[in-house]
Each structure stands twice: as structure tokens, then as C-alpha cells.
Amino acid sequence: MIKKFMISAALAGVVFAQGGFVDTNDKINIDPRYKLINATEAKTLADDTKVVIKGKIVKKLGGDKYEFVDDKGDKITVEIDDDDFRGQTINKNTIIRIKGEIDKDENSTKIDADWLELACNK
16 A cells, blocks of 8 residues: 555656746746757757757748847748747737748748747847
8 A cells, every 4th residue: 555655756746847837037948959049049950950949030021031139129921821930929119039941042041930838029
């Protein structure tokens, strides 16, 4: 009986240790495959590099392309499919984080978003 209780308690500790509120002071826990960047740095990275960028969408360019401005005021085009918004309402004052990949062609660099979220306003 005590042995079953100890096993249950240990398993419960593992389950509860995997989630919950973390006060990160806007330091996000990024998947190690993704690199936290700014717009200027994005233009120097190789095609298909996995990135996270923080800033604001300031203008719709047409279709699923948007003008994105990072914390430093630098701009880059981002491509965001409608389902990547996940029902979130975003305007030009909303600070967001975009997780995606660098998409380079001969003349331009953009970020192809996989996912986005509202960011802290710090």
C-alpha cells in the first residue's frame, strides 16, 4: 500500500512539474532549433533558418504578406496564413512574436510564419 502511494506521489510530481506559470520578464523559452533575431539579422541568415522575431505588423501588403517592424524599428516582410492567427485580433499596436523560417529568393528575404502569439508589452 505504501509502495503504491509513493509511486503515485512520484508520478504526480512529474506531471505537475511540467507546466504552470513562469514569470520570465519577457525572456521567452524558445525551442533550441529557433534563433531569436531582429529584422536586420534575418536578412543575413540562410534560407530555411528557423527564427523567432518580436515586433508589430504595421501594414498588409496583399494576400498573406505583411510589413513587420521589430523592436529596433527595422522592417521585413512576413508571410502569415490566416490560420496562423489562431483567432487572435491583432492591430498595428499589438506586439507579437512570430515563429517561422527565413524564406530567401534572388531579390528578397521574408519570414514565412508557422505560428504567432501576443507578446508582453515590455
